[in-house]
Amino acid sequence: MTLRLSVLLAALAGCTGAPAADTGACGHAPALTWANFGQGWMDKHCVGCHSSLLRDDQRNGAPVGVDLDTWEDAVLWGDRIAARSVGDDADMPPGGGPSAEERRLLEEWLECAVLPAAAE
Ligand code: HEC
Numbered sequence: 001m002t003l004r005l006s007v008l009l010a011a012l013a014g015c016t017g018a019p020a021a022d023t024g025a026c027g028h029a030p031a032l033t034w035a036n037f038g039q040g041w042m043d044k045h046c047v048g049c050h051s052s053l054l055r056d057d058q059r060n061g062a063p064v065g066v067d068l069d070t071w072e073d074a075v076l077w078g079d080r081i082a083a084r085s086v087g088d089d090a091d092m093p094p095g096g097g098p099s100a101e102e103r104r105l106l107e108e109w110l111e112c113a114v115l116p117a118a119a120e
Pocket of ligand 1: 094
């Protein structure tokens with residue numbers, strides 16, 4: 001999409017209250033991104049075990065290859081992050097930690113940024 005078109009769409013969404021593709025329904029302006037949200041979330045809660053920088057014996061049992069330290073990792077594992085860290089059955093990180101509000105924001109970021117990128 002050209003810059004001009006996206007600016008126009010954003011302006012239209014603002015006028016009508018209709019959801020813009022990258023923010024509206026997802027609530028945040030600016031939208032939640034890897035840089036402003038996802039990376040910090042993963043650093044705080046996940047990469048202690050799920051990092052490409054950790055050796056097998058440093059991962060506390062987290063499977064080798066299930067790394068969550070880049071945007072590309074998040075896109076690759078997005079549906080599994082959702083399955084394990086959002087909702088009533090959430091069991092990652094194993095010891096708990098994220099507040100209900102943190103998990104709600106994670107869900108929003110997954111739905112609005114990660115899963116759409118994975119579907120492209
Ligand atoms: C204390 C270490 C630890 C932390 C922190 C941790 N995990 Fe895990 N993770 C594990 C272990 C152990 C397994 C393998 C056993 C299992 O699947 O329950 C695993 C497996 C996984 C898998 C692969 C299995 C599947 O269901 O596809 C995903 C995805 C995952 N974790 C996501 C996360 C996310 C997202 C976070 C951060 C919110 C996180 N983990 C934080 C230890 C951890």
